[in-house]
Amino acid sequence: MSSHLCVLILFVLSGVFGVEADGVKSVSVMEGDSVTLNSDIKIQRDDQILWTFGDKETRIAEIHRQNIYIDDTDMIFHKTLQMDNQTGSLTIRNIRSKHSGLYKMRILTTRGTSFNRFSVTVYKTTQTPAQFIPITPVVCALMLPLLLLFVSACVFYCCCKKCNREKPEDQESMSEYTEIIYRLQI
Missing domain, CATH: 2.60.40.10 (Immunoglobulins)
Known part of the structure; x- marks a missing residue:
């Protein structure tokens, strides 16, 4: 718009x-x-x-x-x-x-x-088109943080979904991964 x-x-x-x-x-x-x-x-x-x-x-x-x-x-x-x-x-x-x-x-x-x-x-x-809440600059100022919070939550959710896809999915792969990391620390 x-x-x-x-x-x-x-x-x-x-x-x-x-x-x-x-x-x-x-x-x-x-x-x-x-x-x-x-x-x-x-x-x-x-x-x-x-x-x-x-x-x-x-x-x-x-x-x-x-x-x-x-x-x-x-x-x-x-x-x-x-x-x-x-x-x-x-x-x-x-x-x-x-x-x-x-x-x-x-x-x-x-x-x-x-x-x-x-x-x-x-x-x-x-x-009038706005029968419930008239959209005024004050209402817009109050709605902007909520909109930003919503967008941030969507971005966070998408990032978490992407990270979960990149991790080993089965338990066996996870234990091999943990063992390799443990050996590197010793």
């Missing part, structure tokens, strides 16, 4: 991962978790950040002149949104499947306007 595939599997099994295609960053998250849609910018005093959701581009959050406005009247996002006043990043707490969809971030600065788009997919816990 290639290292890239292993990394992808770890991200999928740990619950959150992102992939960018055609300017839209895809983000997958498990239901009940929190996810942050990162802006990768630092807000200046006169910058304006506007977050919208869905096909109708419903306004859900905004920062203007370093004042944050979050639409708590929208029942889809009631008390789940949080915005970082330094970066404009949007955090959705206790995310649900109704929060799946397209999020757009419009960034108005003195240099111009830019956009970030995020396609968020929320999976129910029964839909």
Whole structure:
């Protein structure tokens, strides 16, 4: 298995991962978790950040002149949104499947306007590939010594089998071997 595939599997099994295609960053998250849609910018005093959701581009959050406005009247996002006043990043707490969809971030600065788009997919816990133990870096760190121990035991077993094949098998040959060694010592 290639290292890239292993990394992808770890991200999928740990619950959150992102992939960018055609300017839209895809983000997958498990239901009940929190996810942050990162802006990768630092807000200046006169910058304006506007977050919208869905096909109708419903306004859900905004920062203007370093004042944050979050639409708590929208029942889809009631008390789940949080915005970082330094970066404009949007955090959705206790995310649900109704929060799946397209999020757009419009960034108005003195240099111009830019956009970030995020396609968020929320999976129910029964839909994830790791239903029993999520594979996280901690779990991998704990599993690595066990894997090394198993491989070492297999190598040891194979070496012992090889050594046993090379020794004299019958008792008569063994006594001749012991007698030769005894005579060499005298």
